[in-house]
Amino acid sequence: MANPEEMREGMPEDRPEGMPGSMKEAIRAILGLFRTRERFVLTTHINPDGDGIGSEIALASWLRKRGKEVRVINHSPLPAVYRFLDPGGTVGEFDPDRDGPAIAGADVIVVLDTNHPDRLQSMKEAVLGSPATKVCIDHHLDPDPFASPALLDENATSTGEILYRLLFGEGDEGLTAEVATGLYCAIMTDTGSFRYPRTGPLTHTILSRLIACGADPVRIYAEVYERWSKGRIHLLGEVLAGLRTEFEGRLAHITITREMLSRTGTSEEDTDNFTTYPMSVDGVRVGILFLEIEGGVKISFRSKGMIPINALAMEFGGNGHKNAAGARIAGGETGEVRARVLSAALKYVTGGE
Numbered sequence: 534m535a536n537p538e539e540m541r542e543g544m545p546e547d548r549p550e551g552m553p554g555s556m557k558e559a560i561r562a563i564l565g566l567f568r569t570r571e572r573f574v575l576t577t578h579i580n581p582d583g584d585g586i587g588s589e590i591a592l593a594s595w596l597r598k599r600g601k602e603v604r605v606i607n608h609s610p611l612p613a614v615y616r617f618l619d620p621g622g623t624v625g626e627f628d629p630d631r632d633g634p635a636i637a638g639a640d641v642i643v644v645l646d647t648n649h650p651d652r653l654q655s656m657k658e659a660v661l662g663s664p665a666t667k668v669c670i671d672h673h674l675d676p677d678p679f680a681s682p683a684l685l686d687e688n689a690t691s692t693g694e695i696l697y698r699l700l701f702g703e704g705d706e707g708l709t710a711e712v713a714t715g716l717y718c719a720i721m722t723d724t725g726s727f728r729y730p731r732t733g734p735l736t737h738t739i740l741s742r743l744i745a746c747g748a749d750p751v752r753i754y755a756e757v758y759e760r761w762s763k764g765r766i767h768l769l770g771e772v773l774a775g776l777r778t779e780f781e782g783r784l785a786h787i788t789i790t791r792e793m794l795s796r797t798g799t800s801e802e803d804t805d806n807f808t809t810y811p812m813s814v815d816g817v818r819v820g821i822l823f824l825e826i827e828g829g830v831k832i833s834f835r836s837k838g839m840i841p842i843n844a845l846a847m848e849f850g851g852n853g854h855k856n857a858a859g860a861r862i863a864g865g866e867t868g869e870v871r872a873r874v875l876s877a878a879l880k881y882v883t884g885g886e
């Protein structure tokens with residue numbers, strides 16, 4: 534581990550005091566828009582996760598309580614596992630004919646949990662082409678400057694945590710059970726249930742407020758993690774049986790083929806969090822998941838400590854955080870892609886402890 538001084542840097546409890554002026558300014562500007570504008574569109578990245586969806590649900594609910602007209606529109610359909618957050622079925626999958634006018638006519642478009650228009654996929658053109666004010670709230674690295682105001686904090690555990698600080702930095706007024714549930718789900722999923730490195734005292738202070746205001750930790754965990762299909766468990770069993778280690782046990786990797794998905798009746802979203810398992814092997818510093826997708830391979834990278842696995846992802850056109858990153862490689866046979874990635878991984882596995 535790094536020395537204690539280094540470790541303290543960027544620790545969550547240091548942030549409120551040390552919040553840069555640009556962030557305070559962004560908060561003021563965004564709250565001003567929330568107060569004065571009427572028509573909002575909220576969106577998040579392709580294949581949305583609990584942070585993207587939870588943040589959308591929380592912000593939509595908060596804005597609607599203030600009498601605002603809010604549409605939530607995403608490139609991808611709402612993953613089944615997050616339907617419990619949206620019992621009214623208000624989260625829509627983008628249809629250019631139906632949703633184009635709403636996007637063009639919005640006063641404000643809020644992009645959550647991504648800072649790159651490319652990640653909006655089919656919605657990119659409609660969002661960038663709209664005269665609406667674009668707001669971005671996110672915690673990923675290397676932001677594209679497409680939105681202003683933008684509230685960005687790469688030290689935050691999740692977009693949900695940033696959203697809490699934005700909406701409830703001055704107090705919990707308006708923190709309904711619905712808003713609290715969305716934010717809790719966002720933080721829970723993006724912290725791997727409160728254990729990833731950026732989880733700190735502020736995270737738990739926020740969680741405590743969310744629970745006090747009606748988020749149910751037992752129910753939210755059960756909805757997200759305890760509703761697996763039998764096929765998904767079978768898929769996991771097969772994937773784990775194929776786990777391999779390299780470089781004297783310092784790297785572990787798993788591979789999921791399209792054939793395995795079709796045989797077990799599962800899909801890409803069923804592989805969510807499978808990266809946990811290679812990282813659970815004693816002595817492993819780097820874990821990699823190779824997932825065959827239509828026309829290529831999707832790769833998820835994880836690392837421990839100071840190993841900057843996003844640099845490895847970038848070598849393959851991807852990006853991400855220091856300890857969690859991803860890349861998509863178009864074309865190429867899975868075995869060949871895997872061999873290339875593993876040989877490039879060697880220098881990361883042996884360096885940067």
Ligand SMILES: [Mn+2]
Pocket residue numbers: 584585646672690691692723
């Ligand atoms: Mn996130």
